[in-house]
Amino acid sequence: MNETHEQPETAVLVALITQKQTADQTKEYLNELAFLAETSGIITKKTFTQKLERADTRTFVGKGKLEEIQTYVIDNPVDIIIFDDDLTPSQVRNLEETFKDIKVLDRSLLILNIFSMRAQTAQSRVQVELAQYQYMYPRLTRMWTHLSRQKGGVGMRGPGEKELETDRRIVQDRISFLKEKLEKIDKQSHTRRKERDRLVRVALVGYTNVGKSTLMRTMAKTEVFAENKLFATVDSTVRKVVLGNIPFLLTDTVGFIRKLPTMLIESFKSTLDEVREADILLHVVDVSHPSFEEQIDVVNATLADIKAADKPTVLVFNKMDQFVPKEEWAPEYAEEGDEPIAVDTRRRTALEYLKKTYLTKKADNVVFISAQTRENFTELRELVYKLVRERHFQIYPNWLDIPLTDYVEEGDGYGLDMPSENPVSV
Secondary structure (H helix, E strand, C coil), X not given: CCCCCCCCEEEEEEEEEECCECHHHHHHHHHHHHHHHHHCXXXXXXXXXXXXXXXXXXXXXXXXXXXXXXXXXXXXXXXXXXXXXXXXXXXXXXXXHHHCCCEEEEHHHHHHHHHHHHCCCHHHHHHHHHHHHHHHHHHHHHHHHHHHHHCCCCCCCXXXXXXXXXXXXXXXXXXXXXXXXXXXXXXXXXXXXXHCCCCEEEEEEEECCCCHHHHHHHHHCCCCCCCCCCCCCCCCEEEEEEECCEEEEEEECCCECCCCCHHHHHHCHHHHHHHHCCCEEEEEEECCCCCHHHHHHHHHHHHHHCCCCCCCEEEEEECHHHCCCCHHHCHHHCCCCXXXXXXXXHXXXXXXXXXXXXXXXXXXXXXXXXXXXXXXXXHHHHHHHHHHHHHHHHHCCCCCCCCHHHCCCCCCCCCXXXXXXCCXXX
């Protein structure tokens, strides 16, 4: 029997350069959009940008750019056109009429698709389905425009309008059902979290694909799914960990991203409660990413939105092993070429520069590590231990204190799963 392999879908990406978004930012956002597409199994064939004051209300891009995209998709096999911003229902309708059989997606729908692929637990599947229906509801009208010509006489409605009203009721009913179901799951999750109140809770937060799951796996010495793709983790995972003789709970949470759909934030409220109810946050940053400073701001803004920005925080600059410094961070080594010693020296010099700059003022505690190679893990462990110990003794004033430096562990000593309790997945 001959095996058949489904061909991956291909896409072109479209973004705007505006007064609020520079050309460099647009290029970075398109790179991220291409990564989102790749995570969803879509191959990017070409990107299009246009400089406009604001998006065209009819077709997002201007007439000339629209014709340029049309010409390309006629001459090249393309399945999908993906726009880097949210499209209005009328923009989607006009674009679908222009491109006929080619699917039109916006950034939010692409992210929702990835979340639906990644969701594993009953809770996250309900959360994603609710977000999908909330996204779909205001866009139902365009699904029935092909029937709009069949309207009846005065005071009569065409079958398209009747069908639209029926679909609206179905979607509204489904949204109500999912909200009720999610409320029940939320109560169960809240009960589980309450049962863990007697332990210090530490949550890993950060931009998507910065290495949170890898750090979780290293600190907890346990298998946690990690992959070099956006939103590899959608479900929160909790592990009990010990430092010294002090236990605490470590939670890996869903990553944040710029332009995260608002309906996802609302639907994932209970998952984000893991962050809201945490005692300490480990804000993980990919220091090797060219836009890591902007990613820090995106995460801080999201934390402020969910009212979790005032917690004790360790800013963990991860991926030191992949860090390539800018020349201005280590100018005395900029002309030494790419010899390994020069590169390594320049990296260390640049990291020292970053430690002394305003970046370190974004949090009370800052550490530079590599979760992959475990570089500088001792400093991270000591910082986490200090904060966990302080909170732990507020809960248990009479706990027997054994200093971390006096505690001898087997293995590498970076963290242990508690043997008395199985890991808990939320």
